[in-house]
Structure formats: C-alpha cells, structure tokens
Amino acid sequence: MVDDDDVLGQRLADGDESALTECYARYGPTVLAYVRRHVGPDEAEDVLQNTFLDLWRHSDRYDPRQSLGGWVFTIARRRAIDALRRRRPAVVQVDTLRDLVGEDGREIAERFAWAADVRAAMSRLPDAQREALELAYFADHTQRDISRLLQVPIGTVKARMARGTRALGDLLVDYGHSGDSRGEPGTRTSVADDGGASE
Amino acid sequence: MTHSAEPDENLLCLLRGELGREQTRQMAEHLRECESCRLALVDVAEIHGTLVAAARLLGRITVESPAALSAASPSAARTAPAGWDVSGDLVEPAEALPPLRVPHRRRTFPRLAVGIAAGVVVVAGLGVGSFVLTGRDRPPVSAVRTAPPVSPGRSVVLEPVTGTAAGRVSMQTPGAQTEMTISTKGLPDAGSGRFYYAWLLDPQTQKMLPLGVVNSRNAMHFEVPTGLVKRYHAVDISLQADNGNPGHSATSVLRALY
Numbered sequence A: 001m002v003d004d005d006d007v008l009g010q011r012l013a014d015g016d017e018s019a020l021t022e023c024y025a026r027y028g029p030t031v032l033a034y035v036r037r038h039v040g041p042d043e044a045e046d047v048l049q050n051t052f053l054d055l056w057r058h059s060d061r062y063d064p065r066q067s068l069g070g071w072v073f074t075i076a077r078r079r080a081i082d083a084l085r086r087r088r089p090a091v092v093q094v095d096t097l098r099d100l101v102g103e104d105g106r107e108i109a110e111r112f113a114w115a116a117d118v119r120a121a122m123s124r125l126p127d128a129q130r131e132a133l134e135l136a137y138f139a140d141h142t143q144r145d146i147s148r149l150l151q152v153p154i155g156t157v158k159a160r161m162a163r164g165t166r167a168l169g170d171l172l173v174d175y176g177h178s179g180d181s182r183g184e185p186g187t188r189t190s191v192a193d194d195g196g197a198s199e
Numbered sequence B: 001m002t003h004s005a006e007p008d009e010n011l012l013c014l015l016r017g018e019l020g021r022e023q024t025r026q027m028a029e030h031l032r033e034c035e036s037c038r039l040a041l042v043d044v045a046e047i048h049g050t051l052v053a054a055a056r057l058l059g060r061i062t063v064e065s066p067a068a069l070s071a072a073s074p075s076a077a078r079t080a081p082a083g084w085d086v087s088g089d090l091v092e093p094a095e096a097l098p099p100l101r102v103p104h105r106r107r108t109f110p111r112l113a114v115g116i117a118a119g120v121v122v123v124a125g126l127g128v129g130s131f132v133l134t135g136r137d138r139p140p141v142s143a144v145r146t147a148p149p150v151s152p153g154r155s156v157v158l159e160p161v162t163g164t165a166a167g168r169v170s171m172q173t174p175g176a177q178t179e180m181t182i183s184t185k186g187l188p189d190a191g192s193g194r195f196y197y198a199w200l201l202d203p204q205t206q207k208m209l210p211l212g213v214v215n216s217r218n219a220m221h222f223e224v225p226t227g228l229v230k231r232y233h234a235v236d237i238s239l240q241a242d243n244g245n246p247g248h249s250a251t252s253v254l255r256a257l258y
Helices: A003-012 A017-039 A041-057 A068-086 A094-100 A102-122 A127-138 A144-150 A154-174 B007-016 B023-032 B033-059 B073-076 B112-122 B227-231
Strands: B153-160 B166-172 B177-185 B194-202 B208-212 B220-225 B234-241 B252-257
Touching: A003 A017, A003 A068, A017 A041, A017 A068, A017 A102, A041 A068, A068 A094, A068 A102, A068 B227, A102 A127, A102 A154, A102 B033, A127 A144, A127 A154, A127 B033, A144 A154, A154 B007, A154 B033, B007 B023, B023 B033, B153 B194, B153 B234, B166 B252, B177 B208, B177 B227, B177 B234, B194 B220, B194 B227, B208 B220, B208 B234, B220 B227
Parallel strands: none
Antiparallel strands: B153 B166, B153 B252, B166 B177, B177 B220, B194 B208, B194 B234, B234 B252
8 A cells, every 4th residue: 555645754754664665665766767867877876875864864854745755856956966066076067066956956856756756646556557557658658569568459558548547647636746627736846945854 | 520438548549649640630620629628638638748757757767567568478578668678577677776774763872871982982082072863863784884894004085075175094903993093284273162073974874973173283193993993984074163062063174985
C-alpha cells in the first residue's frame, strides 16, 4: 500500500524509519537522475545518500503545506550545490552552476519533483494500466507495439490507457498537480530556496 | 464522426499521433462541433502533456519491468524496449537504485558522556565542546566507509574553503595513537572574541569530532586514537565565535581530505 504524500511526510516527521524507506523508493530514482545530471555519475550516489540522510535528520521540519517531493528536491539541490562547491573552481562548468543556482536551478529541481510525483502517482495505478502507460510514455511504444508485447488485443491496450489516464488525473490531484479543470491550484510542488535543510 | 463508446480512447490516440489521416480529420471535425468532447480533450491533454514531460525528463530510468514481458514470447523479447535486458527470462530496469543506508533509530546520548568521550580524544583540549547526538545525527553504521589504513607517516594539504589561507596536516601513527600536526599559513587574525578550531569530519554524513583550538602562528599537535581517525575522512578548520556554542559555526576556512 502506498501512502499519499501528506501521510508519508507526517510519518517521516514522526521518525518512522519505514517512511524513509518508502520515500527513498518513491523519490530515489528521480533524485539520482537529477543529481547525476549536475554532479556526474561518480558523486551522484553520495549526493543521493546525503539527500536522504538530511531528509531523515531534518524530517521534523516537514511542512505539509509544501509537497514532499518539492522538499526532497530542495534538499537534493542543496547537496548537489555542496558537492560542486567542494570541487576546485576550475573544474566546475558554468552551465552546471547555472542549472543549479538561482531561478533556473529552482525551476529544474521543481520539474524533477513534479516528474517524481507523476511516477509516484503512476505506481498507485492498477498494474495493467500502469504497465500500458509506462510502455507508451516511458518506453515510447505505440499502442500496436504494446498490444504485441503484452499479447492482448489493441482495444484492451486503448481501454487500459484511457482508464489509466483518467485515474492518473484523479491521483495527481492528491499531489497538487491538477489544473483548473479539477478545481485545484496545482501549486504545491515548489522547490524552496530555503527549504529547511540547511546545516 | 459520432461519439464513440470510449471517447477518451480516441482522444488519447489523437494526441499521441496514433490515428490515421482520415481518422484524425474526422476527429478534428467532430471536436469542432462537440463541446463535451472538447472539454474531455482538455483533461486528456493535461495528463498526456504531464506524462510526456515526465518521460522526457526521466527517460527510461524508472520504467519498471512489466510482469508480462518476463513471460512473453521470444518475439516479444526481441521487440522489448531498449534499455531493458531481455537476454533471458528476467527483465531488469535500466538502472538500479543503490540501497539506502538506513540510519539507526533515534537515540539520545547524554551530553556528559559524549563530552567525556570527546575529552579523552582531545589532548590539546581547550574548549572542547560536547554534543547531544541523536539517531538522526549519527551516521548509519553502513555509511561509515572503510578507510584505508592510516600509514605510519602521511601528509595532506589543507585547502581554503573560504579565504586564501593554506596549511598541512601531518599524521604519524607509531601505534594505537595517531599524532596529528596541523600547521597553517596565511590565516588572518581571528579577531576579538573569535578563534580557529580543528575538527575531524566525515563529509558524507557531516559527522564531526572536535579536536581543539588552532593557533594561526604555531603548528598544533593532537593525539587521536587511530581507530577514530579512520572513521573520519577530513580535517576541517572553522572560525568560531566565543559564544559558548560548542557546535561547528558552519564557517569553514580550511579543509583537507585524507
């Protein structure tokens, strides 16, 4: 059973270690992709571990008004900046820094947080629907390909994707990503400049 | 074109470019006339756009192996998406997430006990602080990397974190104790009510152990149990305010990894 964002954040704030593990499973892959992009593959795993260690150490600062994903990526961004700062200035590319600091950095981290929430919401779909959407969007397959891969009629693939899309829209409301059509502001995922993970 | 039983199915096909030319034309014609389908299109387009954006950002890294593929026929395996290992029956994600180093449960250590432990470590123990460590502050056991044995004699360079000073840390390990000598060059006067302080640091977990006050004019000697030295991986020199706070000021001026 996957906890929703607020419940998971509250369990984390209460010091529940299993919540940390769930949080890692939910956001770890996306955080790893994010930090690898900025600090490179050699340091990415260290930054990943430091991110979740910080999350644990400061979990009592979880603010339910901020999305859990946004908070995780606020910390990840800070730890990635720390990793770059430790390097000799000559080997840090200007573009790398621009992607991390200031408005650009916050926006990119926010996009990753948003993508992580999408993946987390997808994991809550029924397997058949999730599988069809993953193959279509994350493996770039056509519905005809998916029909062949899964050995089901193409009508079944279409139906699974349509149902999955509708269900995902409802699930994303929980993460604050829905647009006006669902009556939600869609602003919870924000990567703060000062996310409470400071040393 | 009239309403189909499952309008969302066709709308999704339209957005994904999976309709033929004639079907696309008919669908567009129908949407011009049908407000309910236009509204439905908005909802479907929102999720479609969200998925496209997430996939573009994350690529294939988080695609989980579909159970069906593992039981799929050889022809299915041949056409499995790139990034999945379909050489055998098992289908693996393109990239594995390293295991999380799970911390201990929270424990509170008495201030006095930790202070005594720090006092044992610090020979030049001026102003040795005590810490209250909670489980969250303590590094996970598995996070403590196995450091290479401290050689009988080695030296590492202190590089500036802020400012332009430099320095060196020499370590001699004649036995169970490591004799650590910290010399600095170019450290400005700390100023009234401030002083420089040396710490052992594990950069990965931010765990710190206080060593003692560093004099900017003379080399300072510390004797630290070798086992402790191995558990840390850097020497950090901070600028501290004499305000009674025993913790690191967060103003590092020099650091050397070892």
